[in-house]
Amino acid sequence: MELYFHNSLTRRRECFAPLDPGHVRVYVCGPTVYDLAHLGNARPVVVFDTLIRLLRRVFPRVTYVRNITDVEDKIIARAGETGEPIADLTRRTTAEFHADMAALGALPPDIEPRATCHIAEMITLIERLIACGHAYTANGPEGTHVLFAVGSFADYGRLSGRSREDMIAGARVEVAPYKRDPADFVLWKPSTADQPGWDSPWGRGRPGWHIECSAMSWRHLGTDFDIHGGGSDLLFPHHENEIAQSCSAFPESHFARIWMHNGMLRVNGEKMAKSLGNFVTVRDVLAAAPGEAVRLLLLKTHYRAELDFSFPALAEARRELDRFYRALDRHPSRPDVPVPEQVMARLADDLNTPAALAALHALADRALGADAGAAAGLAAAGSLLGLLGAEPAAWFQGSADRTAIEAAIAARRAARQARDFARADAIRAGLAAQGILLEDGPHGTTWRRAS
RNA sequence: GGUCCGGUGGCAGAGUGGUCAUGCAGCGGACUGCAAAUCCGCGUACGUCGGUUCGAUUCCGGCCCGGACCUCCA
Secondary structure, eight states: OOOEEEETTTTEEEEOOOSSTTOEEEEEOOOBOSSOOBHHHHHHHHHHHHHHHHHHHHSSOEEEEEOBBOOOHHHHHHHHHHOOOHHHHHHHHHHHHHHHHHHTTOOOOSBOOBGGGOHHHHHHHHHHHHHTTSEEEEEETTEEEEEEOGGGOTTTTTTTTOOHHHHHHTOOSOOOTTOSSTTOEEEEEEOOTTSOOBOOTTSSEEEOTTHHHHHHHHHHHOSEEEEEEEEGGGIIIIIHHHHHHHHHHSTTOOEEEEEEEEOOEEETTEEOOGGGTOOOBHHHHHHHSOHHHHHHHHHTSOTTSOEEEOHHHHHHHHHHHHHHHHHHHTOSOOOOOOOOHHHHHHHHBTOOHHHHHHHHHHHHHHHHTTOHHHHHHHHHHHHHHTOOOSOHHHHHHTTOOHHHHHHHHHHHHHHHHTTOHHHHHHHHHHHHHTTEEEEEETTEEEEEEOO
């Protein structure tokens, strides 16, 4: 099956042809670990998890690398504010990130490199860049910086589609005096005694942000690989700088072939961001709905579009899952079948998850109409999307007090048989007040938690 | 100011040059003691003004509106 993806670099939909059809290699920018993940941080994780699941169905081997940024000025700042040692802060936050992403049904990457474990590779890369004239050292008040010379890379600005003039005209930051060109960016910077630092040819210091991804992708995927992903806000400068560094250090290489960027999560029309204070953490959202509903909410919008988050939308995603699970519940024994063609075709077209979900609804319709094959197809399609992995009973009933509920149902049955409908309805209303809904069917009464 | 993306029915959200998205909500009906669930049916959607075309929501241009990036950001 042929896959097509929108390539940010060419701004076009392209047929996906891996460099090695026997081994697809993907790199996605991971979190900076200094605080709990918010839902915006979770979107690329869920989106690219879904992409990886699709790639694994189509290609024999996939290596998925997603880094952890554990050296960064925000981490230093946070540790300074709270007094928590940096190593503890990054370890704890990484564990919280893992737990939150697992709750959203995201499988771990194959390799999760940490920046602090790749300082040597970064230094090697920076030395190469200096040697071939793409980087230079400059002395500031705190010590020696190494900067990338943007002017030395002819293609700079190609990914983000901006000219050098644009970048200079729009510069809102004060330009450090040691820069030869205002657009030059830091590869290595000096650390004071109380900041984390590593010995280097330029003295004790720490890396700039961008070099780590060039170093880690090189180390784990090689100089050329297939897909590089991340949020659209990383397009510039982060990804632009990665390209400049990697392609300059390895002039014969092309770095990533396809760049995929997910759209931003919004709240009330504005980007969700820590700096705006309008974020909801994954924890907040998980307190309001099961992780699976959160995942579905994220997949209901195409990954490249912006997505406006709201709690009512989350509740709607949960109701949608009720319908899927109801369809599965009709057919308790479901053979393993391939993912239906309709679903595959839609995912193969730039990971069109909303269109694929419409196909899942069509399968649910048929399953509710007693088509067991459709139920099996629905389960298979759900599995590809990282959804519908629970047992319907677990989805509908969760951890409610089964014994008490069944006793109430028995009492209500007796009342109904005596045609005491007032009492029967009172029992039903009492359960409803506890969030338990009853459904009378031809084979007796079943119950579920309200959604 | 520069670069880029988008404006679809009550809401969410795909897609297409010429009968259908889909979901949620709503309304009517069937079923039910009443509900719930399920099933059947319903609602003249494509920001605006021009252009191309036999025909445009879909292509092109202007305008209006929203958002992202240009600084840390998923």
